[in-house]
Amino acid sequence: MDIIVAEKVHKKFKLKQGQQVNNNGVISNEIEVLSGFDLKIKKGEFLVLVGPSGSGKSVFLDLVGGLSAPTSGVVYLDDKLVEAPSDKTGYVFQQYALFPWRSALSNIEFGLESRGVAKEERVKIARELLSLFGLSDFEDRFPYQLSGGMQQRVAIARALATKPEVLLMDEPFAALDAQTREILQNELIRIWEGTDTTVIFVTHSIDEAVFLADRVAVVTARPGRIKDIIKIDLPRPRKGDIRSSNEFAANRHKVWGALKAEVNKAQQDWKLAPVFSE
Amino acid sequence: MTEEVIVASRAGLKARSIDFSSYVKQGEYLLKGLNKWSQGIPLVLVFFAIWEALPRLGFIDPLFLPTFSTTIKTLFDLIVSGKLLEHVLVSLQRASAGFGLAILVAVPLGFLMGWYNKFERYTDLLVQSLRNISTFALLPIFLLVLGLGESSKIAIIFYGASWQLLMNTISGVKSIDPIYIKAAKSMCVSDWDLFRKVILPASIPSIIIGARLGAKISLMVVIAAEMIGAKSGLGFFIQNAQFNFMVPEMYAGILTLALLGLLVNYLLVWLEKKTTGWKGEIGSSILG
Numbered sequence: 001m002d003i004i005v006a007e008k009v010h011k012k013f014k015l016k017q018g019q020q021v022n023n024n025g026v027i028s029n030e031i032e033v034l035s036g037f038d039l040k041i042k043k044g045e046f047l048v049l050v051g052p053s054g055s056g057k058s059v060f061l062d063l064v065g066g067l068s069a070p071t072s073g074v075v076y077l078d079d080k081l082v083e084a085p086s087d088k089t090g091y092v093f094q095q096y097a098l099f100p101w102r103s104a105l106s107n108i109e110f111g112l113e114s115r116g117v118a119k120e121e122r123v124k125i126a127r128e129l130l131s132l133f134g135l136s137d138f139e140d141r142f143p144y145q146l147s148g149g150m151q152q153r154v155a156i157a158r159a160l161a162t163k164p165e166v167l168l169m170d171e172p173f174a175a176l177d178a179q180t181r182e183i184l185q186n187e188l189i190r191i192w193e194g195t196d197t198t199v200i201f202v203t204h205s206i207d208e209a210v211f212l213a214d215r216v217a218v219v220t221a222r223p224g225r226i227k228d229i230i231k232i233d234l235p236r237p238r239k240g241d242i243r244s245s246n247e248f249a250a251n252r253h254k255v256w257g258a259l260k261a262e263v264n265k266a267q268q269d270w271k272l273a274p275v276f277s278e
Numbered sequence: 279m280t281e282e283v284i285v286a287s288r289a290g291l292k293a294r295s296i297d298f299s300s301y302v303k304q305g306e307y308l309l310k311g312l313n314k315w316s317q318g319i320p321l322v323l324v325f326f327a328i329w330e331a332l333p334r335l336g337f338i339d340p341l342f343l344p345t346f347s348t349t350i351k352t353l354f355d356l357i358v359s360g361k362l363l364e365h366v367l368v369s370l371q372r373a374s375a376g377f378g379l380a381i382l383v384a385v386p387l388g389f390l391m392g393w394y395n396k397f398e399r400y401t402d403l404l405v406q407s408l409r410n411i412s413t414f415a416l417l418p419i420f421l422l423v424l425g426l427g428e429s430s431k432i433a434i435i436f437y438g439a440s441w442q443l444l445m446n447t448i449s450g451v452k453s454i455d456p457i458y459i460k461a462a463k464s465m466c467v468s469d470w471d472l473f474r475k476v477i478l479p480a481s482i483p484s485i486i487i488g489a490r491l492g493a494k495i496s497l498m499v500v501i502a503a504e505m506i507g508a509k510s511g512l513g514f515f516i517q518n519a520q521f522n523f524m525v526p527e528m529y530a531g532i533l534t535l536a537l538l539g540l541l542v543n544y545l546l547v548w549l550e551k552k553t554t555g556w557k558g559e560i561g562s563s564i565l566g
């Protein structure tokens with residue numbers, strides 16, 4: 001069963017007065033970010049989105065999260081049109097977005113408060129999550145007192161607290177060093193494999209995509225749409241050492257093959273520094 | 279950082295230990311604060327010494343500048359007789375009435391202007407024009423319109439203190455990182471909770487700075503207002519001492535003013551620390 005269905009999604013942004021953008025040769029005041037974006041995601045699936053910078057991946061997550069509306073086309077969540085943030089969705093942002101005036105514990109409680117969960121129950125859930133992420137000793141710390149890796153765990157815990165059916169993760173590990181990143185990937189996959197949560201995960205790292213995903217969806221250069229979907233046929237549960245296997249390399253190769261042309265195209269368009277590498 | 283993370287992931291298996299270190303830390307902070315504060319003392323002492331020396335050595339006629347010791351003695355007598363306290367309390371009452379009113383009006387107005395672009399578009403021009411008129415220039419007008427009673431004084435203090443509060447509330451609201459709003463919305467927060475739990479705490483640091491400036495202005499304005507038309511208050515006391523050539527009393531009054539300013543500032547710095555402890559250690563210096 002498909003929990004998320006995006007059909008013929010288009011998204012344009014009106015730019016500020018005087019700003020212009022080149023949409024395939026046509027100069028315009030509107031930027032076309034998504035064009036004919038179709039994607040179906042199965043319940044319980046771990047779907048990873050990869051694509052060049054500026055291809056509209058974050059914009060798509062916002063649409064699924066109900067934080068912005070498509071210019072045309074539709075996004076369904078559990079057969080219902082997404083029009084506002086749903087309480088079935090959790091969102092983890094690239095910038096962590098923890099509330100700096102709340103402790104780790106109380107950050108995790110935030111979403112539960114809106115749902116009217118009693119204080120005692122909130123604290124219980126938040127403590128469970130902290131311990132799941134190995135942060136039990138840090139519940140009273142404010143974000144500035146936590147390392148980047150710890151902050152990102154709290155952010156993930158906060159999104160998980162409301163037991164979302166759909167978890168949106170926008171490059172959650174991008175700002176972390178390589179070791180912390182692998183540790184968190186392992187933790188995430190361990191936690192996720194014990195649930196039936198659907199995840200949409202955006203990343204620029206092909207390794208990360210292959211390690212985590214059931215399927216990797218490759219987004220084209222802007223205006224973004226799905227170019228290719230690659231099924232990752234690695235067994236689960238996945239352990240860290242799978243990264244050095246031959247199957248892993250084969251999958252990696254497939255994803256890069258689909259992505260390469262788009263990244264090159266985006267680079268020509270945007271003169272961006274190379275983000276991907278093989 | 280990695281090490282920290284690894285330690286953290288092990289921490290999940292450890293039993294929770296009682297955090298004694300936090301008490302030790304609090305003590306350390308206190309010491310550090312005192313230490314920082316005490317570094318300012320030598321210069322103040324030098325200042326007092328020069329003050330004492332100038333009239334004593336005959337550089338300045340003691341009739342115009344009594345020695346520091348005379349001033350302190352006068353101040354002491356005034357405190358003991360309770361005379362000074364009366365005036366101080368009256369001034370503080372007026373200042374806090376005006377300041378309190380400013381908070382009640384300017385902060386909510388600032389939230390409206392900061393959050394609703396439309397509201398700001400309609401009000402901005404008027405606000406910008408009014409705020410650039412010196413409060414002291416308006417003093418006579420307030421006295422003329424509202425008379426010599428309490429209301430004119432409170433009104434002018436309110437007026438003077440409002441602008442900083444208003445401006446700082448607006449900029450506090452405007453500089454909220456949109457990612458917090460987005461994060462809160464993604465967790466299905468209601469409008470009221472969005473205000474209460476995100477917009478308000480996020481703008482508090484800026485508002486507190488506005489409040490500190492506003493409080494300073496309140497103190498300055500109350501003295502000026504009392505000098506023009508009042509029968510009580512520290513401003514009146516200083517002015518009156520001057521008219522009657524009670525020079526030591528006048529200096530004692532001025533010294534009180536300085537002490538009062540210092541006290542109010544400490545109070546507000548303390549409040550700032552209390553409410554924005556989540557911001558880390560880059561906050562304002564203790565002498566602000």
Ligand SMILES: Nc1ncnc2c1ncn2[C@@H]1O[C@H](COP(=O)(O)OP(=O)(O)OP(=O)(O)O)[C@@H](O)[C@H]1O
Nearest residue numbers: 013014015031033052053054055056057058059060
């Ligand atoms: N509010 C907005 N107004 C105007 N343009 C926008 C807005 N939000 C996004 N865009 C534009 O949409 C395009 C896609 O943005 P988006 O953030 O979705 O890219 P992305 O695929 O997530 O890129 P990255 O991998 O670098 O995060 C960009 O060109 C960006 O400039």
Ligand SMILES: [Mg+2]
Nearest residue numbers: 057058059170
């Ligand atoms: Mg993005």
